[in-house]
Amino acid sequence: MIMEPRLYTTSADYVYQELRHRIITKQLKPGQRLPEVNIAVQMGVSRTPVREALRRLASEGLVLIIPNSGARLASPTRREMEDTYAVREQLECISVAIAATRISERNLRRLEDAILEEEKAFEEKNLELYLEVNENFHRIIADASGNRVLAEFVENILARTNAYVVFYDPFYDIVDNPSIAQHKAIAQALKERDREKAVDLMREHLKLSLYDLNKPS
Amino acid sequence: MIMEPRLYTTSADYVYQELRHRIITKQLKPGQRLPEVNIAVQMGVSRTPVREALRRLASEGLVLIIPNSGARLASPTRREMEDTYAVREQLECISVAIAATRISERNLRRLEDAILEEEKAFEEKNLELYLEVNENFHRIIADASGNRVLAEFVENILARTNAYVVFYDPFYDIVDNPSIAQHKAIAQALKERDREKAVDLMREHLKLSLYDLNKPS
DNA sequence: ACATGAATACATGCATGCTATCACATATCT
DNA sequence: AGATATGTGATAGCATGCATGTATTCATGT
Missing domain, CATH: 1.10.10.10 (Winged helix-like DNA-binding domain superfamily/Winged helix DNA-binding domain)
Structure with missing residues (x-):
């Protein structure tokens, strides 16, 4: 190498x-x-x-x-995976709630760029790239919360969950993934500074991600 | 050495x-x-x-x-400290909420033991020991949630906040610290399986801890 | 006096050899 | 045969020397 x-x-x-x-x-x-x-x-x-x-x-x-x-x-059990998502939900919901009140124009633009890149990776069916830019979307929101410690924790948990996708969703079908639409909705809610909506959408988004992992492939 | x-x-x-x-x-x-x-x-x-x-x-x-x-x-700013406590609140509140529904008799006893040890350290005015057993109280609750990942994150954040006490509360008055009473109340709420009460008490407890750090010494 | 640049001291980054420990297999004893 | 003891191989843990990068100092020039 x-x-x-x-x-x-x-x-x-x-x-x-x-x-x-x-x-x-x-x-x-x-x-x-x-x-x-x-x-x-x-x-x-x-x-x-x-x-x-x-x-x-x-x-x-x-x-x-x-x-x-x-x-x-690691060879995480389904239980560990669910536990991880429970923590992720807590951290990302508070993250997006704070971000809704204070996200900058610059970060809103970064979010939109990230979504564009997601669509590109989606078209190319490049899973690795897709995971990377997907991760980036969530990273930007954590960043926009302005809470460094929170962002650090989110970073850690993103690393875990991204790996889980690979471990337990071997036939992960990037074609059917509705994440991008959900990301767009979250970005829109943030743009409108609608805290409640942003949190609900994020919660739903993560619940569905976990569901995707649990469904038999 | x-x-x-x-x-x-x-x-x-x-x-x-x-x-x-x-x-x-x-x-x-x-x-x-x-x-x-x-x-x-x-x-x-x-x-x-x-x-x-x-x-x-x-x-x-x-x-x-x-x-x-x-x-x-590290030389954390007041802002970083507050940010850390914001994360801690999220993690510990979900932690105690889950624990309230499923804590074992054995862990309830461990909690009571921890409180006894806190009182001992309190009487001895042994700050290092006090911090250690205080940390232990929170660790047991995280453990009782049954969520390993959550417990791991709580462990990490306990390490941070304990250090902050030392960094920013040089004249930290162990005599006036009301933590033990609050711990007793939380343990009681857990014993009663009262989820709402346990969460409220924990939130209050952490808010007051942060306040203690913020007050001029 | 200030800015620029070279030289030097110092700390980390990395490679490598040695040692301690663990896991497993084999042998020995009851 | 089962359990215990012993030996052997493999791997991580640690110490140390060298390479590389950074920061500081001091000299030089404007």
Whole structure:
């Protein structure tokens, strides 16, 4: 694996991004062991940055580290998945509620741009890109809340749930996904500064996402 | 610094605990630089476990790491503190709401034990111990929610807020602290399975905690 | 006096070798 | 046969040296 020149600030960051890429593209399977040397050799770095990346992923719940034993990719149960969405709902609803009262014009534009990019990824049927810009939509809202800590927590939970989509929705049908329409509605509610509507729409949106994960594929 | 035999599973964990101890006991000041070698020499370990501990603290918002530059202890603004409490309120209120419907007898007893220990620390005027058992009270409730992810997030935010108490309430008067009475009321509401009351009490409790931090000392 | 730039000191980033620990298989004893 | 003890392989944990990047200082020039 050739490391692009200077695309990442540190090797640890490179390994982290690359591991996430491999998770999203299903090159890694839930429960799979992730030996440090293994990854280090594959990515052309030493074990040190690999360790760091693994621990970062562990803090996002994507990797399970057992002391003196090793790391393996998480294999969340349905229960854990539901639990995660329960937390996500809390955090994102408060997030969008605050954002509704104070979102800037600039962030409203960023939201619209994000939706445009979602549509592009949708047309291209590029799942990885789609997940990325989808994540971005939610990130912008968390950001617009002006609450840094909240945004940090949302960031963490987005990392988890995005992986879950890949883990448990192997035939995830990007064609039928109604997320974009829901995103448009949320963006509109934010534009109108309609707090109640924005919160209700977000709640509904997340409930449906979870439903999508639960439905048999 | 002598490392007690086998009290910690790894050196990294030891350094992490020790750093937290030094934060709580005000041996470290907000904004202070935390050079790896420095800490490593003081604690009789190498830089590797120190790096790991620092990054863990960074994920809890207690340490700020600037790539290629170094780590320093966080110096949260009042705004950040309020933001943190806003998140904490969301997480702990949902936590106690769920706990009210399903808390086990065993966890109810653990809550009562925790309150007893709080009273003991209170009498001894042992701030560090008090913070620890106080944290424990909230941890048990998060645990009782049965939502592992939620408990994990609460754990993270407890680490933050406990440090804030030390950072911004230097003359924190443990004598006047009404927390224990509030904890008793919350435990009682949980015992009665009164969801509404438990949530209201928790919200009030956290609001007052934040107020305590804001009041001039 | 101020701005600019080079040199230097210092801290982190990373690689690598050694050690401790765990898991598993094999052997031994009851 | 079952349980316990022992040995072996593999992997994570840690220490350390070197490379790289950053910040500071001081000299130089305008």
